[in-house]
Amino acid sequence: MTDLPPASILVSTSARARLAEAGRRLRECLETGDEVLLLAASRGAADDLLRGLTGTGGGLLGVHAMSFQQWAREAAALDLAARGLRPITPLGTEAIAARAARLAAADGELERLSPVAAMPGFARSLAATLGELRAAGVPAPALMDDDGTRDLGRLLERFTCEMERFALADRSAVLRLAAEAVAKGRAIVPPRSIWLDLSVRSRSQADVLGALAARSREVVATVAAGDDESLEWLTSVFGAEAATNVDQDADGEARTSLGRVQRLVFETGVDAEGTASAEETPPSVDLFSAAGEGQECVEIARRIRRAAAGGLAFDRIAILVRQPTAYLPLVEDALGRARIPTYITRGSLRPNPAGRAFLALLACAGERLSASRFAEYLSLGQTPEPAEDGAPPKVEEVPWVEPAGDQLVLKSPEATNPESTAADAEDAGESEEDATPAGALRAPAQWERLLVDAAVVGHAERWRTRLEGLDAEFRLQLREVEDENEGRRGYLERQIARLGTLRSFALPLVEFLEGLPESADWGVWLDRLGRLATMSLRRPQSVLEVLAELRPLSEVDEVGLAEVERVLAERLRFSWREPPKRRYGRVFVGGVEESAGRSFDLVFVPGLAEGVFPRRSGEDALLLDERRRALGGAGIRLAVDVDRTRREQLLLRLAAGAAGRSLVASYPRVDLVQGRARVPSLYALDLLRAAEGRLPDLDTLGRRAAAAGAAVVGWPAPADPEEAIDEAEFDLAMLQPLLGSGLSAAERRGRARFLLSSNEHLARALRARARRWRKGWFPVDGLVDAGEEARDYLSRHRIGERSYSPTALQNFAACPYRFYLQAVLYLRPRDELVRLEQLDPLTRGGIFHEIQFRLFGALREAELLPVTSARLDDAFRVLDVVVEEAEREYRDELAPPIERVWRAEFEGLRGDLRGWLRQVADEGGGWTPIHAELGFGLARSRDRDPQSVREAAPVLDVARLRGSIDLVEADAAGRLRVTDHKTGGARHAGSSLVIGGGKVLQPVLYSLAAEAVLGRDVVSGRLFYCTQRGGYRDVSVPLDERSRNAAGKMFATVDGALEEGFLPAAPGRDECRYCDYRPVCGPYEDLRVARKQKSRLGALNDLRLEP
Incomplete structure (x- = not known):
């Protein structure tokens, strides 16, 4: 040379x-x-x-x-x-750009850009365009002559003025000062x-x-x-x-396909075919395709393992991606499965839970202390350990942290964030219930529901009122469900405890948010936000680092909360995980542009599909190419479409040039997100043209690229098990030849037995899955063939050993396993969020029954019982008084969020109650109410009849019942009738009803309980659907020998199942459709039980046949 x-x-x-x-x-x-x-x-x-x-x-x-x-x-x-200048990072530049746009719009300087100046993303786009203009030395007046760029010129002028006003220096200013310092000898320069x-x-x-x-x-x-x-x-x-x-x-070097690619890719007018030579073995350039991006990365991991087995060091291998946000998580996952050490330059772009929680708090402050935003903050699991009094930790001083952006201080690129490792260990695996006490703050789903149910919005005092109202609502529900089941009661008690802890934590935080200024300088904002991050986040480091980038802007004034949110939003939502301390001994994974100045022996370039690489590019909406070219006539160079195309082509040239021995390109055949086929991009085609001197047709290329992958089409594993990157692929590769291979059952038998010995958890899962579909009954089918300890536990829950409510016993006929989960284990499903515009059905039912109870007392005092047609108008007046009193009390107690909706709800209650009274009056007054809310087996309360007893009611000498009877009436002969009021839709009708196959027990069991408590004969029990939805229908069941025998049969069946320890998942018809415990069993329990032996379900099926 x-x-x-x-x-x-x-x-x-x-x-x-x-x-x-x-x-x-x-x-x-x-x-x-x-x-x-x-x-x-x-x-x-x-x-x-x-x-x-x-x-x-x-x-x-x-x-x-x-x-x-x-x-x-x-x-x-x-x-x-x-000069007293403070350098700012791109985040600071974006903040000044947002300020310039806001001020210019407020002063009426913007015309074309005025509608979008406050839109999300505008400040970032503006900062990028202004940075390009300043780097190119474009003066603001050069943009003023054209209507299309006049707004941009004014923004550039405003931006420059703000930078000078607050003594700030962006990247272009730093470069100008560096050039001046070097030229005038003020900077040391090696020779x-x-x-x-x-x-x-x-x-x-x-x-x-x-x-x-x-x-x-x-x-x-x-x-x-x-x-x-x-x-x-x-x-x-x-x-x-x-x-x-x-x-x-x-x-x-040009005689190899890699050399030809490096020289001839994107070169026009060159005879690539004339430069081709004999085929290489192995080829230095290869192209393969895979079913999707994930499988593409798995194939790359497979090829890396082959190369490493051939002696190639990991640090001589690179994976260069064009779209890091899409590919880096997949590459990281695939190489992690293959146990290949990686050096990912920026790590995969991951959601930043701390940053998102912080943004949720800012949004909460900006949306009038929105409960849903605060619930979003809690749902991210970033709450810190509270102080002893349950309040957020007190912040004496915000710790100093180093900014996350560019720094003047030179640091080793291998420096790591001390919190980076800990930040990855999120609490995704923590149990919401079992890992923490009932009142702990690490139960995000629970707090989310609590706050959405509370529907707080407005000032901090409103929060306090609504949370107290929610506490009152829970206590009301607790009183209402005491006769239902212990599981529900325990749940509400835990919710009350959680709510108390939440109030201690949330209210100080909400008061702090309410105290945030409407407008202040960045210095004040940074102090307040730093305190907010420290008191509200378990790991505030990532947020404090971003806030530290804005320290140079401390003197910038007139900044509002909305502007703060816009500046911080993009940086806080996502974060890049820090790379390992050393890259050697690891596969290099990074963006294609990061390969500049680097060389590797083996380079992988995934994503050569249309729309991925090359990436679709467009003009800058703020400064179109036509105007850029016009500025070029004045000696100003700005990138236009030709430059953007060349820059995209340069990325492939860099990737090809970084390969010293081999280049492997790939593309996904299917877009799994949109569910459509993908084709190789023109870059992939030009790569092959340069490598081989000719361009195959698309079909041939597709078949060839698909054949180059090791995975079997339609099966996520290679044909050869030895090519598997992990145990899952190995197992699938071993199983694939056995499926649809034409082998007989005898030939296939035992071929997959290795799965049972390779992993005890897999073996247990496989055996459980197989047994659930076999004809016999096994422990995986629910509580089947309970052991000695389980039977000892069940013995304490037998019919004669403890009390049950009719509602709990009804679950047995629906499904014995549901009865076991609800009445024996006291499990209950997590409540779903309900619309805030309506009262919760349980709360509405509680209010309805409370009004009925008060109404009976008022009617008794007014001597209007029984209600007849002649007394109906007077009863309506009494009802209106009771409803109005209840509405005022519950308004103070529950603090409804929306006045109009609250009034509509109570008017609906009033209408249902008037219809019910009219139905009662139509009966002619033959039955006189004597007891309301007659409780037995429950704690005494002012909301129950004075004749209620604490002891459970013994019935039929075999069982004990607890509950509360809505109404007991007597006729002229002294006989009693028991009524259970229903506020839902009518589901049971017909004169033949007794116990409804074991699923309608209230009429008979409440009648038996009333006989035991009152010592008088009861002739019947009934269900009274006392709302418009239920059609004001009543279903009566006589208490005779037939009903007593049916109840006895039900008790014997339930007790026998408890004694035997046989409570399987054996649902009745359509019982799984709305079952709360379906997530426990799965969606196919009715199909499985149809395959099981019927002999062991004889007693259950006999019970279900009872009328």
């Missing part, structure tokens, strides 16, 4: 060739005794070059290695300090410089490099072939004669 001039620009398609030449020149420079400034596209690329040189023997002294941006900030540091694949895109960058070149004794710059923009800017500094094509002396 000819001698290079003192200023050399080395151009090559191969990163290996560029790095080799740069390394050679670096050693030559060091041999002169001079220090060398090594600038690279990234600090990691510079370190890789130095480590590569030291790996061959000997140390390197006198090399200053850093990225271009790091060096520029260092060079400008003294001038920044002298020799090596620039490694710098991406030069603006005048400000070129000016800095020009000033640096003028101070340097020798400069060597490497440029990737195809990076025409960087080459043009560098030749404008050094002259065109400084450029040298390093590839012209390496024609031998």
